[in-house]
Amino acid sequence: MAIKGKQYNIDYVLKRGVAEIISEAELRKLLQSGKKLRIKEGLDPSSPDIHVGHMASLRKMRQFQELGHQIVIIVGDWTAQIGDPSGRSATRPMLTAEQVKENAETYLNQFFRIVDKNKTEIRMQSEWFGKFDLTDVVRLTSKFTVAQLLAREDFSKRFSEQRPIAITELLYPLMQAYDSVAVHADIELGGTDQKFNFLVGRELQSMMGQPPQQIFMVPLLVGLDGVQKMSKSLGNYIGIIEPPEDIYGKTMSIKDEFLTVYFETLTDVPDEELLDFKKQLEKGANPMVLKKRLAREIVAQLYNEKEAQQAETHFEKTVQNKELPDEIEEYKLSQDIAISQLIAQTGLAASRSEAVRLIKQGAVTIDGKKTNNANEIISKGVTIKVGKRRYLKTI
Amino acid sequence: MAIKGKQYNIDYVLKRGVAEIISEAELRKLLQSGKKLRIKEGLDPSSPDIHVGHMASLRKMRQFQELGHQIVIIVGDWTAQIGDPSGRSATRPMLTAEQVKENAETYLNQFFRIVDKNKTEIRMQSEWFGKFDLTDVVRLTSKFTVAQLLAREDFSKRFSEQRPIAITELLYPLMQAYDSVAVHADIELGGTDQKFNFLVGRELQSMMGQPPQQIFMVPLLVGLDGVQKMSKSLGNYIGIIEPPEDIYGKTMSIKDEFLTVYFETLTDVPDEELLDFKKQLEKGANPMVLKKRLAREIVAQLYNEKEAQQAETHFEKTVQNKELPDEIEEYKLSQDIAISQLIAQTGLAASRSEAVRLIKQGAVTIDGKKTNNANEIISKGVTIKVGKRRYLKTI
Numbered sequence: 001m002a003i004k005g006k007q008y009n010i011d012y013v014l015k016r017g018v019a020e021i022i023s024e025a026e027l028r029k030l031l032q033s034g035k036k037l038r039i040k041e042g043l044d045p046s047s048p049d050i051h052v053g054h055m056a057s058l059r060k061m062r063q064f065q066e067l068g069h070q071i072v073i074i075v076g077d078w079t080a081q082i083g084d085p086s087g088r089s090a091t092r093p094m095l096t097a098e099q100v101k102e103n104a105e106t107y108l109n110q111f112f113r114i115v116d117k118n119k120t121e122i123r124m125q126s127e128w129f130g131k132f133d134l135t136d137v138v139r140l141t142s143k144f145t146v147a148q149l150l151a152r153e154d155f156s157k158r159f160s161e162q163r164p165i166a167i168t169e170l171l172y173p174l175m176q177a178y179d180s181v182a183v184h185a186d187i188e189l190g191g192t193d194q195k196f197n198f199l200v201g202r203e204l205q206s207m208m209g210q211p212p213q214q215i216f217m218v219p220l221l222v223g224l225d226g227v228q229k230m231s232k233s234l235g236n237y238i239g240i241i242e243p244p245e246d247i248y249g250k251t252m253s254i255k256d257e258f259l260t261v262y263f264e265t266l267t268d269v270p271d272e273e274l275l276d277f278k279k280q281l282e283k284g285a286n287p288m289v290l291k292k293r294l295a296r297e298i299v300a301q302l303y304n305e306k307e308a309q310q311a312e313t314h315f316e317k318t319v320q321n322k323e324l325p326d327e328i329e330e331y332k333l334s335q336d337i338a339i340s341q342l343i344a345q346t347g348l349a350a351s352r353s354e355a356v357r358l359i360k361q362g363a364v365t366i367d368g369k370k371t372n373n374a375n376e377i378i379s380k381g382v383t384i385k386v387g388k389r390r391y392l393k394t395i
Numbered sequence: 396m397a398i399k400g401k402q403y404n405i406d407y408v409l410k411r412g413v414a415e416i417i418s419e420a421e422l423r424k425l426l427q428s429g430k431k432l433r434i435k436e437g438l439d440p441s442s443p444d445i446h447v448g449h450m451a452s453l454r455k456m457r458q459f460q461e462l463g464h465q466i467v468i469i470v471g472d473w474t475a476q477i478g479d480p481s482g483r484s485a486t487r488p489m490l491t492a493e494q495v496k497e498n499a500e501t502y503l504n505q506f507f508r509i510v511d512k513n514k515t516e517i518r519m520q521s522e523w524f525g526k527f528d529l530t531d532v533v534r535l536t537s538k539f540t541v542a543q544l545l546a547r548e549d550f551s552k553r554f555s556e557q558r559p560i561a562i563t564e565l566l567y568p569l570m571q572a573y574d575s576v577a578v579h580a581d582i583e584l585g586g587t588d589q590k591f592n593f594l595v596g597r598e599l600q601s602m603m604g605q606p607p608q609q610i611f612m613v614p615l616l617v618g619l620d621g622v623q624k625m626s627k628s629l630g631n632y633i634g635i636i637e638p639p640e641d642i643y644g645k646t647m648s649i650k651d652e653f654l655t656v657y658f659e660t661l662t663d664v665p666d667e668e669l670l671d672f673k674k675q676l677e678k679g680a681n682p683m684v685l686k687k688r689l690a691r692e693i694v695a696q697l698y699n700e701k702e703a704q705q706a707e708t709h710f711e712k713t714v715q716n717k718e719l720p721d722e723i724e725e726y727k728l729s730q731d732i733a734i735s736q737l738i739a740q741t742g743l744a745a746s747r748s749e750a751v752r753l754i755k756q757g758a759v760t761i762d763g764k765k766t767n768n769a770n771e772i773i774s775k776g777v778t779i780k781v782g783k784r785r786y787l788k789t790i
Contacts, residue, residue, distance in 0.1 A: 060780070127530050134473065138476060138527075146545070159542065166541075171532070171533070171536065
């Protein structure tokens with residue numbers, strides 16, 4: 001965790017890797033007041049995996065912590081039962097209480113790789129929504145109108161396209177807003193796709209006699225496909241608990257045009273250097289060199305400098321020079337075996353059918369030669385490569 | 396209560412004074428099955444006064460009771476806190492629990508002038524909504540979409556005119572629907588303006604594994620203005636606990652074109668006779684004669700034959716022959732007094748300013764002569780008339 005103990009100043013926190021703040025002047029005043037601020041972020045337990053896209057807000061939380069403030073994580077055990085369609089086009093399935101609990105644990109284990117556990121308060125929505133009755137629901141829902149909520153972009157789109165929006169979904173932003181009231185949030189932090197919900201929180205706090213929270217939004221990173229925002233379900237992500245070599249390799253595959261925003265959002269490489277990078281790129285420098293720096297920075301934060309260096313060496317050998325890596329896992333064969341079966345049973349693919357699919361796609365080589373025969377028989381002493389970075393040697 | 400003990404048959408109940416039934420075939424089957432049916436009607440405690448417009452459904456309830464069925468009255472102590480905008484154009488103010496209780500009592504005292512108390516079950520929504528929690532709300536609201544509810548005419552009108560609809564109001568039809576589930580309603584009875592809510596009830600019962608209720612709708616009577624439906628707030632109504640003479644007199648003031656529907660809905664005058672009435676009217680008969688019959692029928696139901704006859708005599712004397720009634724209340728004056736003050740303090744008007752307004756409108760005569768001077772001094776031995784039917788003599 002390279003970020004830990006780093007000296008941050010207010011200006012840097014407010015300017016670097018930020019999409020929008022409502023409002024910056026008020027927030028600056030709060031940060032200068034010396035008060036320990038409560039910074040809320042919601043945890044959606046329906047998506048338990050954290051990827052590099054989430055690092056934008058996780059790093060920002062860590063920065064606020066280093067400035068002395070308190071992170072308050074809301075485990076959305078109630079809203080996850082509803083499913084928020086923010087930035088999505090369909091109603092999500094509801095989760096059971098058990099799934100919520102498991103997912104929250106998985107999420108937090110990853111979360112604390114970047115955020116300081118000791119300066120984090122974890123709250124469950126069930127603390128307040130568990131005792132919510134119909135009177136509370138009536139009180140909350142009477143403060144907002146249908147038109148106000150249908151103004152949210154995804155709602156209005158679905159509504160105008162005559163696709164269903166369950167009444168329950170209108171409750172989602174109100175519940176998220178109520179979370180801010182329940183924990184007395186001074187700031188709510190998250191991606192720009194949450195702006196609408198954050199503003200509802202601000203409004204509800206004012207209606208209920210609390211100072212309205214400041215809204216701090218980080219950019220949504222575009223994923224490996226170069227088109228959509230990074231997301232687990234789209235498969236265009238870099239998971240933060242992936243092995244260093246995978247994080248490094250995947251980072252190398254981002255589109256050149258997003259290099260700068262990745263640097264700004266995911267690293268502390270000084271602004272002056274970044275300015276220099278931009279100039280180099282404009283002059284036609286090879287982006288590969290900068291991308292390797294980016295990949296190193298990210299791996300170093302999630303692991304350490306040494307792992308970052310090793311991942312780079314691995315990348316240079318196997319991808320840049322197409323050499324075999326230094327260490328290849330060995331697998332002892334008791335008898336000859338079909339290539340697809342071997343790949344499945346050694347875990348290089350999740351299943352036999354996945355193995356067959358990879359072979360058909362040309363993602364599998366045997367001793368450096370591509371195969372498209374899933375039944376090709378493998379004997380001892382052969383090196384198998386699956387995808388870009390997975391190797392196995394039979395012995 | 397002239398309706399009591401009357402012999403009704405299924406055909407008459409299904410055909411006479413009915414606006415729409417969903418579905419008539421199914422309902423007929425149910426009525427013929429010999430099963431004691433549960434017939435639900437909602438009581439909106441935000442409007443405690445019953446007028447002749449309500450008699451349409453009250454009479455129908457009584458008819459079902461005479462056929463051996465059970466009336467189930469739902470006191471909307473929860474929905475009254477929300478305010479249903481059915482057929483209305485604005486959000487209603489919320490009621491306190493105390494107001495709800497008082498209003499329900501007032502309502503039921505009038506209600507049992509027509510409906511048999513012994514065959515009526517009174518249920519409060521708080522029996523089930525009092526223990527409703529957020530899980531129940533989520534479960535209920537997830538079954539319906541925003542578009543489905545905005546299809547309701549008043550909602551869609553307000554929505555398209557960009558007038559506010561509180562989220563809470565969307566809950567109203569769902570709660571009314573849940574009432575049907577809670578009491579296992581076989582039939583829901585009410586005015587045609589409730590059709591949407593009734594259908595939601597039908598749908599929810601099906602979703603929750605109950606046979607869907609039959610929907611029995613009576614016509615909405617047009618009020619004394621001849622334009623809007625009869626309603627307390629519009630002032631175009633005949634209250635069922637008004638004195639016989641007032642009910643009689645007000646009935647005489649309905650527009651001729653509504654004579655037939657009033658007869659059909661509010662009386663048991665046989666269909667053959669009604670057909671004859673229609674023919675007479677077409678031939679140019681004076682509607683006054685028929686209207687007097689209607690007024691007599693209504694008063695006789697709400698009081699008795701004798702009162703009906705007396706009210707008719709009173710009407711003939713004071714309105715038709717412009718005579719003074721037989722008995723005029725006397726008021727002992729201790730000193731001379733301004734006409735407006737006299738009217739206010741004897742209760743002929745609600746307040747001094749109301750009295751002044753009536754005088755300016757020309758609704759007040761002194762010894763048969765109209766006055767428009769609110770300060771005219773009244774001495775002993777003078778007969779005052781306010782409006783069409785209120786008299787006072789000073790002594």
